[in-house]
Amino acid sequence: MTRPPEFHAAKWNEPVVMELGRPGGRGQHFPAPEDEIRSAVGIDLIPGEMARTDRPDLPEITEFEAQRHYLHLSQMTLGMMGVSLFGTCTMKYNSKTAEFATLRPELAAVHPYQHPDTLQGVLQIIHDMDGMLRSLSGMDQFIFQAGGGANAAYTMACVARAYWADKGMLGQRTEMVTSVQAHPCNPATAAAAGFKVVNLPLEENGYPSLDALRAAVSGNTALIMINNPDDMGIYNPEIKEWVRIAKEAGALCFYDHANFNGVMGKLSARELGFDACMFMLHKTFGAPKAGGGPAVGAFGCSDELAAYLPTPVVVKAGDRYALDEDRPKSMGKIREYWGNVPQVVKAYAWTRAMGADGIELGADISVVSNNYMDKRLAEIPGLAISNPDVSARRMEMTRWSLGPIAEETGIGTVDFANRMADYGIDPWWMSHEPWIVAEPFTPEPGELWSKEDIDLWIDVVAKICEEARSDPEMVKSAPHNQAIAQVKGDAFEDPAKWAMTWRAWKRKQEAADQGKRGAA
Amino acid sequence: MPAEALTFGLVVNPIAGLGGAVGLKGTDGPGTVAEALDRGAVPRAGERVRRAFARLADRAPGTLVRAAPGKLAAGWLEGLDLDVRSLAPIEVSGTARDTRVAAQALTGCDLVVFGGGDGTARDVTASLGPGRAVLGIPCGVKMHSGAFAISPEAAGALLSDLVTSPDRIGWDDGAEIMDIDEAALRSGRIAPQLFGHARVPVSRKRMQASKGGPSTLAADALAGAARELVEGMSQGTLYVIGPGTSTGAVLTAMGATPSMLGIDAVRDGRVVARDATAEELEALAGGAPVRIVLGVTGRQGFLLGRGNQQITPSLIARAGPEGLIVMASEDKLATLAQPRLWVDTGDPELDQALSGYLRVKTGRGRETMMRVGAS
Structure with a gap:
């Protein structure tokens, strides 16, 4: 066992920035413009009706104090550079090279309302990213307007609504069928678009049965939304038959590629029969996620559905790139403009850097790493794998349970998550609702972390298991080495x-x- | 101990679980106790209760526990670092009466802990009255009630959290008190029945970091499902409402109070029967269409034939598979022992006809497909 890291976060008990400083404090003192400048540019640059009459409520501190304050705040975080095996989120390093590319004026200083003739470079990147995602999925058109995975799922629900309305069958095609283990955004977005939700439970094999699907789909099914593998890490080998049954009932089929990492380059959504799919550029494709920046849900579909896509769609006409707004059957807009373009550029950089072979190798590494984890976690007394009767190897992540050790010690998954932070390890991901296994956790090592990092993570879990038995009160009251002690959940409810x-x-x-x- | 701390009461059914080890499927009734002892059963309830309270003593030493006397509780806590106050001795009969008498004496406690099985849970909750807080230490053969911790140690951990970190604890006001007819169980038929509801402390699932979001509350989701059902009710159709909290939401949505343990019936927006018998339901149906609203028993997943035998095969046949409306929370469906629902109407042909897949309403505009089998 590697020695667990000795770590203690900085703790700065200072007020929020609005309470810092003093009247008159400021970052820069700018001189008043000289008469010559004043007479050249005028004094009323801001029209009277747009000029504010009151002063903005800004903190009055020096630039130095502002820098120091934010340094202190950053010291109280884990910095998103630790060992964060946060399952379902596919944590990756976000390259600084890609970051710098997006800071270039060719991107940073342009605006989507500029004439497309002045945006050819950016449009080319979007168009080429579309092309690379087509190769990975077999779809005919991608757009990047959605601001995240759930937004892309909502795009699907809206495209399906527009499709059935166009066929004059929206009154009949009222239901969306999904799995209870699909990401909650699938039922939520379908419901938001006005569809009734039909969930399929996981049965003995760890995924929903074909019988359940057959019973669920009918002439009322508008679409199915499904991920594979799901968060248990089990690949549904019957997926082709799934799509066939759904299509036989006339339904549209959407592949939520949230868990794409283990199958990157290994399968094609279109070849499996799907009409549409979604990739998360901020997870699988190396662009930052969560606190790191805005997200992108890349939504792709077949030619048949492309007519209903939100506008504008970036197209290539001859050797020029253009924004196609003239799509009369379009469902409208999911978000403004053409998406979080800097994120698309970062994903483009990742995809080009990896190359087709690199992407496939990444999938292999992520599956091998996870199976290595499964083996070592299975050796820790008190942990239990989900679906223990399923002998097939898991894909890039596995749902585990602390059920046995929780039963023995009363220490559960929230306690573990808190205690991990004491070792400088980012708290783990537990599970989406509903919790199918007791006290769940879901590690996903991906292709980034070294064997040493993965071993360290597992050793910390083993260590906390020991602590749960020897000193449960200490684990229960964790974290102890963090900037902030345990946060009482009640506060969020008030x-x-x-x-x-x-x-x-x-x-x-x-x-x-x-x-x-x-x-x- | 802080002044606001809860006072714990404890009663143990010392013979709970005796029947299990020797294959008797329960220990209800003095005849069974004697037979179990004859077959070499060793009482283990007291020892399991001690394990739970050892955990409490370890984590929250000196906690006050009001305990029934001797083998009914206090005797099992000797030597533990707890402030045990034994009740005055009672005349021990070796029957369920002991549990009831002791539980009544513990009425003043904020939480009554009991060691036993479903029978003990029934006796304790019946003696305390509705809505009172209880926690079961699992010691029995049958434990279908929602009042039990998952192990003696887990019960001890819950109790210590109540003392040292009460914010880790939430309360479930609708824990089902279930029991099975043991005679039927011994003849190979599982027939759990709902006897009431209790308030039970549960480990609170605290808010998850960054992307969990609040979960849908089961009661809110069921209220939405019930309202949708009421909005869509057909004129002239008799809606037979089965027992339980899930189906009770239908009457609540109509502004009425459900009878919970019995069968109610509504037609044209009015409650036309409460706690009805099979004959009353048949008579009410007359020649009109019938629809039957059913809940699902926790863990086992029974739809028909468990606590709702007033709904007869002939009534079910009249409603037909299309006329069965099933309501359950997604959490309940997710925690079934098997991902299946079961029917046992007493008519094997009907059971067969009801087998297949069925849609369970889990919220407004939300359903889960469930496989139904004949038990």
């Missing part, structure tokens, strides 16, 4: 205790004070 902005916080505080005065 809107009076949190706010997303300083203005909202002040408003809530004022309301609370008035309430107190009213009560008095």
